[in-house]
Amino acid sequence: MKLTIPEKEILNPGHLACQGCGAALAMRYALKALGRKTIIVLPACCWTVIDGPFPYSSAGVPLFHTAFETAASCGAGVNAALEVKGKNEVTVLSWAGDGGTMDIGIQALSGAAERGDNLIYVCYDNEAYMNTGIQRSSSTPHGSWTSTTPVKAFKKGPKKNMIEIMAAHKIPYSVSASISHPEDFIAKLQIAKQLKGVKFMQILSPCPAGWKYPSNLTVKIAKLAIETCIFPLYEVKQGRYKVKKPANKKPVSEYLKLQGRFRHLTGEEIDEIQKNTDQVWKELLKKEKVFG
Amino acid sequence: MKKFITGNHAVSFGAKISRAEVIAAYPITPQTEIVEKLSEMVASGELKAKFAKVESEHSALAACIGASAAGCRSFTATSSQGLALMHEMLHWASGARLPIVMANVNRAMAPPWNVWSDQTDSLAQRDTGWIQFYCESNQEIVDTIIQAYRISEKVNLPAMVVLDAFILSHTSEPVDVPEQKKVDRFLPSYDPKYKLDIDQPHAFGGLVNPEWYYEFRYKIACSMEEARGLINEVGKEFGKQFGRNYGLVEKYRSNDADVILVVSGSLSSTAKEAVDRVRKKGRKAGLVRIRAFRPFPKEEIRKLAKKAGVIGVLDRNISFGNEGIFFSEIKSALYSQKRKPLVYGFVVGLGGRDVRCKDIEKMIDSLYKKQGLKKDINWIGLKK
Numbered sequence: 258m259k260l261t262i263p264e265k266e267i268l269n270p271g272h273l274a275c276q277g278c279g280a281a282l283a284m285r286y287a288l289k290a291l292g293r294k295t296i297i298v299l300p301a302c303c304w305t306v307i308d309g310p311f312p313y314s315s316a317g318v319p320l321f322h323t324a325f326e327t328a329a330s331c332g333a334g335v336n337a338a339l340e341v342k343g344k345n346e347v348t349v350l351s352w353a354g355d356g357g358t359m360d361i362g363i364q365a366l367s368g369a370a371e372r373g374d375n376l377i378y379v380c381y382d383n384e385a386y387m388n389t390g391i392q393r394s395s396s397t398p399h400g401s402w403t404s405t406t407p408v409k410a411f412k413k414g415p416k417k418n419m420i421e422i423m424a425a426h427k428i429p430y431s432v433s434a435s436i437s438h439p440e441d442f443i444a445k446l447q448i449a450k451q452l453k454g455v456k457f458m459q460i461l462s463p464c465p466a467g468w469k470y471p472s473n474l475t476v477k478i479a480k481l482a483i484e485t486c487i488f489p490l491y492e493v494k495q496g497r498y499k500v501k502k503p504a505n506k507k508p509v510s511e512y513l514k515l516q517g518r519f520r521h522l523t524g525e526e527i528d529e530i531q532k533n534t535d536q537v538w539k540e541l542l543k544k545e546k547v548f549g
Numbered sequence: 550m551k552k553f554i555t556g557n558h559a560v561s562f563g564a565k566i567s568r569a570e571v572i573a574a575y576p577i578t579p580q581t582e583i584v585e586k587l588s589e590m591v592a593s594g595e596l597k598a599k600f601a602k603v604e605s606e607h608s609a610l611a612a613c614i615g616a617s618a619a620g621c622r623s624f625t626a627t628s629s630q631g632l633a634l635m636h637e638m639l640h641w642a643s644g645a646r647l648p649i650v651m652a653n654v655n656r657a658m659a660p661p662w663n664v665w666s667d668q669t670d671s672l673a674q675r676d677t678g679w680i681q682f683y684c685e686s687n688q689e690i691v692d693t694i695i696q697a698y699r700i701s702e703k704v705n706l707p708a709m710v711v712l713d714a715f716i717l718s719h720t721s722e723p724v725d726v727p728e729q730k731k732v733d734r735f736l737p738s739y740d741p742k743y744k745l746d747i748d749q750p751h752a753f754g755g756l757v758n759p760e761w762y763y764e765f766r767y768k769i770a771c772s773m774e775e776a777r778g779l780i781n782e783v784g785k786e787f788g789k790q791f792g793r794n795y796g797l798v799e800k801y802r803s804n805d806a807d808v809i810l811v812v813s814g815s816l817s818s819t820a821k822e823a824v825d826r827v828r829k830k831g832r833k834a835g836l837v838r839i840r841a842f843r844p845f846p847k848e849e850i851r852k853l854a855k856k857a858g859v860i861g862v863l864d865r866n867i868s869f870g871n872e873g874i875f876f877s878e879i880k881s882a883l884y885s886q887k888r889k890p891l892v893y894g895f896v897v898g899l900g901g902r903d904v905r906c907k908d909i910e911k912m913i914d915s916l917y918k919k920q921g922l923k924k925d926i927n928w929i930g931l932k933k
């Protein structure tokens with residue numbers, strides 16, 4: 258049988274992720290796609306813990322732990338050093354959570370994108386600050402409970418649309434991905450590796466601890482996010498849109514009902530989420546039509 | 550080669566002849582010229598380096614940290630608010646044991662806005678694990694940058710080379726810029742044993758529990774102690790090769806002095822003149838200039854205090870709620886000594902207020918008379 262995903266494991270066993278952690282899967286696939294000639298720059302996030310305590314490391318490639326808001330700027334420095342030393346075959350992978358990317362780290366990321374630093378920047382999106390105990394981030398979706406948006410004052414307003422923000426920087430590649438679609442993710446990483454500049458990838462990485470669901474449902478939930486179009490799978494490559502359309506689009510309620518963080522939502526509130534999701538989906542398809 | 554250059558350009562030439570490989574910096578007055586000159590040097594190919602034009606000081610130091618971790622000699626420069634914005638990354642650089650060299654142009658902190666000289670910016674970074682040098686002249690700036698790399702790369706700690714806003718940064722002086730070949734001999738290229746290397750994958754700076762963190766800090770403290778000896782050693786070796794000697798402190802007419810001034814930075818030149826003038830009047834005043842503030846030259850201060858009965862410390866800085874920072878440090882170095890001289894603190898020249906020779910003469914005078922002096926802070930030249 259021909260395998261579509263590289264068989265070789267680079268991420269070592271013994272990492273410290275929670276059972277069913279989407280972020281661990283995301284890294285596992287990323288390393289399979291990028292190979293050993295990769296250097297990871299890692300800011301504060303769950304992965305700081307997942308990699309393992311001193312003197313251990315599960316990543317299997319060189320990894321530099323950096324401050325929360327510096328995944329992009331520190332990565333730019335590593336890349337500058339590789340350029341000076343003529344090590345063109347090495348990929349710099351800045352790997353950060355949604356908080357480290359869309360909130361505190363957005364300035365450095367925007368700067369790197371504008372300068373055209375040669376990085377693959379992966380934001381593993383678990384839609385909250387998990388490392389510090391499930392606080393809302395600007396990637397937390399409308400309707401969600403977090404420890405700073407309690408049920409009575411759940412998160413209002415949409416997720417920050419980081420793919421569009423990055424695409425607006427005119428970077429060569431700004432894409433979404435999901436741990437439920439590893440082949441798609443790996444293919445995108447392989448494209449990213451060929452392009453110069455900042456390549457931005459946002460991979461949906463469900464978190465059983467923060468989303469409040471049993472740990473065996475991670476892949477299923479990630480898949481439903483794509484099938485309901487609440488987290489559309491698409492790419493903006495050199496300004497051109499390509500959207501993955503689900504064979505049969507499912508209602509968002511199927512996605513929401515599996516997760517404790519949405520348990521408090523009323524039927525009306527779920528209808529509203531459905532309406533917003535449909536609207537965004539429609540806009541995205543339109544963009545593909547015009548800029549495809 | 551003799552050049553007539555500003556302190557800022559002395560920094561740029563220092564970085565150039567030290568063969569900095571990655572430079573990342575963000576403009577701020579009065580540091581800007583450093584970056585501009587370096588951009589020119591890199592653009593013209595005169596300096597083979599990569600210049601990362603980052604979007605903030607925080608990112609500048611983060612980029613230097615990444616580059617240094619990947620095995621390149623890195624350089625940055627900043628001032629005041631920029632240095633304050635970097636604060637988190639200052640700890641990161643020393644904690645990660647990266648020998649980055651940075652020039653900081655001492656400038657007052659806002660508000661109110663003030664671009665002139667004041668040491669509070671760099672002294673507020675005292676406990677970040679950076680070696681700190683305070684320079685008196687443009688010549689010393691070039692020389693110190695070269696030495697800073699030698700020392701830093703030996704002890705794996707970053708170093709800050711500090712110069713006064715405008716007094717040095719924008720004032721031209723004749724400077725002997727050492728020949729590249731000679732500098733190359735003095736400062737070999739940077740090749741760290743541990744770096745981000747795909748052939749030897751390691752994780753750097755990961756989580757360390759209480760079982761080990763303490764030892765990591767102890768090692769930084771040990772390296773700072775090692776730097777103490779090294780600063781004198783490297784300064785002497787520099788003297789042999791380039792004709793200009795340096796150490797932790799510079800003593801000026803202090804051997805037989807009964808009253809000693811302790812100063813730092815460019816203020817030292819004015820204070821030396823004041824010492825000369827009062828000597829003419831028959832007073833045995835002397836001076837010690839603190840060149841390395843971290844590690845702190847405890848022993849040197851203690852030795853001096855054995856002879857002098859009175860010490861006056863000039864601080865172009867203030868730790869609110871306490872006193873001048875050098876003043877505190879000097880007293881604490883003397884506390885364990887049997888014979889303790891009288892120590893008085895003068896806060897002077899904040900935000901670029903001129904400190905004139907005759908002001909310092911007056912201070913020396915008051916130290917002799919011990920009249921009208923307060924035990925903690927003496928504010929000099931305050932408007933009513």
Ligand SMILES: Cc1ncc(C[n+]2csc(CCOP(=O)(O)OP(=O)(O)O)c2C)c(N)n1
Pocket residue numbers: 301302303304324325326353354355356357358383385386387388389394
């Ligand atoms: C300057 C700074 N502020 C706050 C923190 C505390 N902190 C560490 S990780 C984290 C949240 C990370 O969230 P995210 O980037 O979404 O990654 P996740 O933990 O969800 O994987 C926070 C707030 C920090 N390390 N540094």
Ligand code: SF4
Pocket residue numbers: 273274275276277278279280281303307383387388463464465466467
């Ligand atoms: S809290 Fe969530 S993201 Fe963090 S390790 Fe656990 S499952 Fe993964």
